[in-house]
Amino acid sequence: MPRPQQQFAVSIGKPRQTGAISILAAVSMAALLAAAMMAVDLGSLFYTKRELQKVADTAALSAVSDLPNAALIATDTASQNGFSIPGAHTNTMEVTTGRYDSTTPDGVYLGTFMPGGTDQNAVQVRVTTQQPYFFLVGTREIVATATATRTAVAGFSIGSGLLSIDTSQSILLNAILGKLLHTKLSLDAVSYQGLATAHVTLLDLVKADASVGTVDELLNADLTLADLMLLTANALGQDNIAYVNLLNLANLSVLGDLHLKLADLLKLSIADSNAAASAELNVLQLISLAAQVANGDNFLNVPITNVNLPGILSLDLALSLIEPPSIAIGPPGTDGNGEWLTQAHTAQARLKIDVKVLEMLGDVLHLPIYVELAQGNAWLKSVVCANPINNSTVTIGASSGIAGIYIGEINDDAMTNKETSATVEEAKILDVLGLLTVYAKAAIELPGGGGDLVFNGPFDDNNTQRISGIETAGLFTSLINSLSLRVEGVLGELIQIVLDLVAALLGLPPFTVADLLKQILALLVPVLQLLDAVLAPVLSLLGLQLGYADVTNFYLNCGVPRLVR
Structure with a gap:
C-alpha cells in the first residue's frame, strides 16, 4: 500500500522590522548628542557661575578692609582675577557698603545686610557676566553676590x-x-x-x-x-x-x-x-x-x-x-x-x-x-x-x-x-x-x-x-x-x-x-x-x-x- 503522504502546515508570520531599529537608533543618537550638547552648555554655565562667585568673594573680602575705597579695591581685585569690566562679555560690578548684623540685641539670628547708614561694617559685591552658549543660540546672564563683614573693635x-x-x-x-x-x-x-x-x-x-x-x-x-x-x-x-x-x-x-x-x-x-x-x-x-x-x-x-x-x-x-x-x-x-x-x-x-x-x-x-x-x-x-x-x-x-x-x-x-x-x-x-x-x-x-x-x-x-x-x-x-x-x-x-x-x-x-x-x-x-x-x-x-x-x-x-x- 502506498504510504499516506504527510501534510505540513505552513504558517506565514509578520515581516521583519530591521528598518524601524535603524530609525530608533538614529533618534537615540540625536537625543544623546543633544543631551551632550546641553550638558556642555550647562557645565559651562556652572563653571562660569563658580568662577564668578570666586570673583565676588575675593572682591568683597578685599573691599571690606577699606570701606571708603571699597569700589576701587573691589574693581582692582576683580581685574587681578581676570574679571575685566566690561570686557568681552559685558561684565558689570556693583559695590555697596552698609551694615551687617548677625543677631538682634536679644541674640536672635538676623543675618541681614542693610545698605548705607553711618555704622558701616560690611560690603556687598554683585557681579554679572553674559555667558554665550556653545551649541544653543544666544547668551545667558550669570549673577554672583557676596557679602563680607569685619567687626571693628x-x-x-x-x-x-x-x-x-x-x-x-x-x-x-x-x-x-x-x-x-x-x-x-x-x-x-x-x-x-x-x-x-x-x-x-x-x-x-x-x-x-x-x-x-x-x-x-x-x-x-x-x-x-x-x-x-x-x-x-x-x-x-x-x-x-x-x-x-x-x-x-x-x-x-x-x-x-x-x-x-x-x-x-x-x-x-x-x-x-x-x-x-x-x-x-x-x-x-x-x-x-x-x-x-x-x-x-x-x-x-x-x-x-x-x-x-x-x-x-x-x-x-x-x-x-x-x-x-x-x-x-x-x-x-x-x-x-x-x-x-x-x-x-x-x-x-x-x-x-x-x-x-x-x-x-x-x-x-x-x-x-x-x-x-x-x-x-x-x-x-x-x-x-x-x-x-x-x-x-x-x-x-x-x-x-x-x-x-x-x-x-x-x-x-x-x-x-x-x-x-x-x-x-x-x-x-x-x-x-x-x-x-x-x-x-x-x-x-x-x-x-x-x-x-x-x-x-x-x-x-x-x-x-x-x-x-x-x-x-x-x-x-x-x-x-x-x-x-x-x-x-x-x-x-x-x-x-x-x-x-x-x-x-x-x-x-x-x-x-x-x-x-x-x-x-x-x-x-x-x-x-x-x-x-x-x-x-x-x-x-x-x-x-x-x-x-x-x-x-x-x-x-x-x-x-x-x-x-
Whole structure:
C-alpha cells in the first residue's frame, strides 16, 4: 500500500522590522548628542557661575578692609582675577557698603545686610557676566553676590592719661594710691614714671596666668590685687623698669584682702573677647583703677593728711569716690534699643581740701576748698577702617560733667551723701586772737562740654583729645575774686576807721576792710595755683578731670574679614 503522504502546515508570520531599529537608533543618537550638547552648555554655565562667585568673594573680602575705597579695591581685585569690566562679555560690578548684623540685641539670628547708614561694617559685591552658549543660540546672564563683614573693635578711656610726675606730685600719689591699697607707699617720681610708661596686653596677662586659657577666663577670674600686681609684673618681664615695683606691691599682705574681676574694670562689649587680646593697657592706670574697683562700687573715703609743699603750704585732703571709672573696648554703634554698644565713664567724686598757709602768715589763714565732680561719659560712635590702619577714622562722642569748686564749710554728710549735692556756708578763714575774724564764701560752676572727637592713628595712649566746658587756667584767681567776705572784731573796726580817714584825706573812693583783705588774698594766688599742678596728676590717676574730659583712643582692631552671604 502506498504510504499516506504527510501534510505540513505552513504558517506565514509578520515581516521583519530591521528598518524601524535603524530609525530608533538614529533618534537615540540625536537625543544623546543633544543631551551632550546641553550638558556642555550647562557645565559651562556652572563653571562660569563658580568662577564668578570666586570673583565676588575675593572682591568683597578685599573691599571690606577699606570701606571708603571699597569700589576701587573691589574693581582692582576683580581685574587681578581676570574679571575685566566690561570686557568681552559685558561684565558689570556693583559695590555697596552698609551694615551687617548677625543677631538682634536679644541674640536672635538676623543675618541681614542693610545698605548705607553711618555704622558701616560690611560690603556687598554683585557681579554679572553674559555667558554665550556653545551649541544653543544666544547668551545667558550669570549673577554672583557676596557679602563680607569685619567687626571693628576700638578701646578708649575717659578722664585719664599719661602723667609727667615730679617729686612734689609723687608725694600726693603715694598718699592717694597708698590709701587705695590700704598701706603706705614711698615710691619716687622715677618709679611712678616707669609705671606710667609701661604697657601690658590682655594676652600678656593670659600667658602669665597658668590658671586661665582665654581672655574671657581672665576677665571673670576672682583676683586679689596682689594677684594682679604679680601677673602684670610677670607679663612685663624682668627687663622692664616697672617689674621690681610691681613685685614689691604684690608682696604687700593687705592686698590679699582686696578682690576684683577685671571685667568690672574693662568693659568689653564684644562677643569674642579675644578681639581685645592685643589691646595695650597703661600699667599705672590699670593698677589705680583696679584698686578703686577692689574697694567697692559705692563710696570710698580716702583721708590724706600732712601732705606738704615745704615752706609754702600744707594740705588736708579727703576724697570720696561714688563709683570707679572704666575702660571700654568694643564695637561702634547702638543696639536695637538705641543704647551705645561701647561706652566708658569717669567717676563722680568729691574732694575736700583744707589749705593752710604756714610761713607766710603764721598759720592763721586757711582756706577750706570743696570740689564736686560730676560724671563724664564717652561712647564709640563709628569706625571707618582703612589700609594702613593708621589711616582709619574713629569717632567718639564725649561729654564732661559739670564741676563746682567752692570756698566754705560744707555740711557734715557731704562726703557720704550721694542723694544730694553739698551745701556750702561761710567759713572762718582768718582769726587773729579774736580781734579780727574774717568769714568767706565763694563758688564757681564749671559747665560741662560735649561733642564728637575724631581720631586717626597711631592708636596708643598718646592719642588723646579734650572735651572742654571751660579752661581751668586761672581757676583759683577767679575763685579769690569771687570771694564774699565778712569782717568782725575790734581790730577790724579800727582798720576800717583808718581806711576811711585815708580815703577822705586822699580823695579816694570808700575802701573797706574786705576790699583790703581781697588784695592781700590775691597775693596767695600763685600759691593756690600750685594746686593745679598738684591735683592734675592725682585726678588723672583716679580717672577724673575738673571741668573737662580727656578721651584717649588707645586701641583699634579692624577685625578679620569674613564672608557672611
